[in-house]
Amino acid sequence: xxxxxxxxxxxxxxxxxxxxxxxxxxxxxxxxxxxxxxxxxxxxxxxxxxxxxxxxxxxxxxxxxxxxxxxxxxxxxxxxxxxxxxxxxxxxxxxxxxxxxxxxxxxxxxxx
Amino acid sequence: xxxxxxxxxxxxxxxxxxxxxxxxxxxxxxxxxxxxxxxxxxxxxxxxxxxxxxxxxxxxxxxxxxxxxxxxxxxxxxxxxxxxxxxxxxxxxxxxxxxxxxxxxxxxxxxx
Numbered sequence: 001x002x003x004x005x006x007x008x009x010x011x012x013x014x015x016x017x018x019x020x021x022x023x024x025x026x027x028x029x030x031x032x033x034x035x036x037x038x039x040x041x042x043x044x045x046x047x048x049x050x051x052x053x054x055x056x057x058x059x060x061x062x063x064x065x066x067x068x069x070x071x072x073x074x075x076x077x078x079x080x081x082x083x084x085x086x087x088x089x090x091x092x093x094x095x096x097x098x099x100x101x102x103x104x105x106x107x108x109x110x111x112x
Numbered sequence: 113x114x115x116x117x118x119x120x121x122x123x124x125x126x127x128x129x130x131x132x133x134x135x136x137x138x139x140x141x142x143x144x145x146x147x148x149x150x151x152x153x154x155x156x157x158x159x160x161x162x163x164x165x166x167x168x169x170x171x172x173x174x175x176x177x178x179x180x181x182x183x184x185x186x187x188x189x190x191x192x193x194x195x196x197x198x199x200x201x202x203x204x205x206x207x208x209x210x211x212x213x214x215x216x217x218x219x220x221x222x223x224x
Contacts, residue, residue, distance in 0.1 A: 002156065033212075042116070043203070043214040056211070088155060098210045099145055103157035 003027045006091050006104035013081065014112055021076040021107045023091030030096055032074040034066060037088040037106070049074060081111045116215035118204055124221040125194045132179075133189045133218045135204030142166075145207045146180065148189045151217075152200040160202070163187065194222045 004025045013019050023032065034046040048056035049068040063085075065077040074091055091104040116137045125131035137146075148160040163171045163180050170178050175195075179188045187206075191198055199222045204215040 002158075031210075040216075042216050045211060045213075048210070090157065092157075092212070098207050098212075100147075100159060100162060101207075101212050102159075103149075106155045108155075 002102050002104070004091060004093055004102050004104035006089075006107050008107055009105065010108045010110075012110045012112060013078070015081060015083075017081075018077070018079040020078065021089055021091075021109075023074040023076075023104055025072055025091075025093040025102070025104075027093060027102060028095075029093035029102070030071050031094045031098070032068060032071070033092045033094075033101070034074070034076055035090040035092065037090055039087075043090065047076075078109075081109075083111050085109065086111045116204055116206060116213055118202075118215035118218050120218045121216070122219045122221070124223055125191075127196060127222055127224050128193055130190060130192045131194055131220065133191075133202050133204075133220065135187045135189070135215055137185050137187065137204070137206055137215075139185070139206070139208055141208050146178075146187045147205045147207070147212075148176070148178070148187075149203045149205060149214075150198075150200045151203065152197075157203075161189065191220075196222050196224060198222050 007022045032049045036044045045058050046060045047066045052068045063080050067075040088106045090106045092101045094101045144165045146163040150158045150160045161173045161176050175192045177190045201217045203217045
C-alpha cells in the first residue's frame, strides 16, 4: 500500500447507472488528482484539487463529477457513462511543492 | 505544447543484463521535475527515480539510473542487472506548473 487507497478495485456498470469512485489518503498531502488510463494511451489528467478547491478540469464531460469534501478524500461520481469511458481510473495525491506524486491502485471501470 | 515521448512501445531483456528505456520531452520551461514510474500488473504506479532539471548530476537509485541531457531534452532510464520483478510498464513523466504529464509507456519484459 502506498498510502493512497481507492475503492472499489473493479466496477461494472450499465450506461444508465450512477456510481461513485472513492479515493482516500492520510499522507498529509493537500492536492489530489483523478487520472484516466485507457489502453495504449498516456495517462490523462482529469481533475485537480488543491486544499479542497478544484483548480483544473481538463475538458472532462459532465457525466464525470468530482467531489472533494476535505483534503483526505476525493470522489468521482459517474452517471450515464458511455462504453468508451471504460478505463482504469487512478487517484493521486501530492505535497504543496508537487515534487512527487503518490498513486492509488486504481479502479478498473467497465461500462456495458 | 508540453509533451513526453517514449518511442519504444515494447522491449525485452535477459535476466541479469542491462536495458535502457528512452524518453524525450518538450517544454519551454527551465525548471521542472522528471520521473520514471513503474506499473506492474498489479496496476500500482510506483516511483522508480526522480530528477530535478536544475541538477546536472544524473540521479541513481540502486540498479536504476538516468541519463539526463537537458539541452537535448532527453531522459533515459538504465536498469542494470535486470530482475524478473522488473517486468512492468514504465512511464516517463514530468511535472510542470503542477501538472504531471506522462509518456505513452514502454512495456518491459525480463526473460529468464
